[in-house]
Amino acid sequence: MSSLLALFIRDVRLAMRVGGGGGIGVLFFLIVTALMPFAIGPDLALLGRIGPAILWLGALLASLLTLDRLFAVDHEDGSLDLMLMGETPLELAVAAKAAAHWITTGLPLVIATPLLGLFMNLGGQASGAVALTLLAGTPALTFIGLIGAALSVALRRGGLLLAVLVLPLTVPVLIFGVAASNAAIVGPLPFGTPFTILCALTLVSLVVGIFAAAAALRQGME
């Protein structure tokens, strides 16, 4: 247990220090969302209608941005070799890394959402709904992304491949995340239905993502 805690703390620390990806994701999220009103124009009704979708797309791209280095760095400096050899099961090590990744990139996105909702002409309740769906849905983005990050670990420029591999798999999360947000804002669906499915998707991706990523890492070492 202490080894997992050590790994979690190390990854959080690395993300916070210079050169880590900690602030990058949320900055990217900020710039994408801030650009949208300029591109779409000052149509407040339209912005309010597509706001949740834009916030979700921004969060999706922002979390993808930092994923490609998740295992690649450890592979390049030999840390991954030692993790594969260690007593700590690789699945748990992958889970600890995923938790650290979500805390440093997913959680800041959730926190920034109410502020960015203002750009999208979302009211307090609507922003809160989007933030809540992101809180439930961004872990799924991290866990699904783990698979792509593990598969592309040995590739020099795995970032693009990662996007191609991961983005199609995130479609269900995107659909139910935006559906739950819209249900809370305009109805007519009850918020609970799509939100429960979103939570289920996160739980499924937690299990599948961790085991698939660990298996991919083991294969990739050859």
Added chain:
Amino acid sequence: MRLEASSLACVRGGREVFSGLGFALSGGEALLVTGRNGSGKSSLLRILAGLIRLAGGELALADGDPDKTIPEQTHYLGHQDALKPSLTVAENLAFWASYLGGAEPPEPALAAVGLAALADLPAGYLSAGQRRRLSIARLVAVPRPLWLLDEPTSALDREAQDALKGLMQRHLSGGGLIVAAAHGPIGLEPAKELRLGEAA
């Protein structure tokens, strides 16, 4: 404790690197693996570390901890340092010590490789030799019976080579095993020698 390998074979990229390789090593003994470039020295160490799948043959560690696999009782010092440039020297070592399950505080290990004065420096500022020393500190901080060293003296100055020699001898006299790949003498003589690329 005894490490036994018989008729090991290694295939990399569809090409057979070596086959029919065997050796036995008892506690307190060191094996020096030599051979030309590409003869499979590093591959042999990675096979022993469980990082490359064995293409044939058997590998066993007798009298070890029955609950642990061979890699879990092994330290692997490869060409890469497994260090993070933005963490300090002490943080790097403390992470590996607790990740690999070391019970003791890692500071004495840092002193053993002569890096105690640099404990608060980010590892990114270390020279190649100092990075190597910091990797070696990991072997001291967490006791494990089998050490796999891939050209352990590369980038080390004379003083650090002597320190490494002392650490290796202490490890051997405590009943440990060392398998080292090297091109020249690394201070383990007299050691068993395994020449790759000639017998095959």
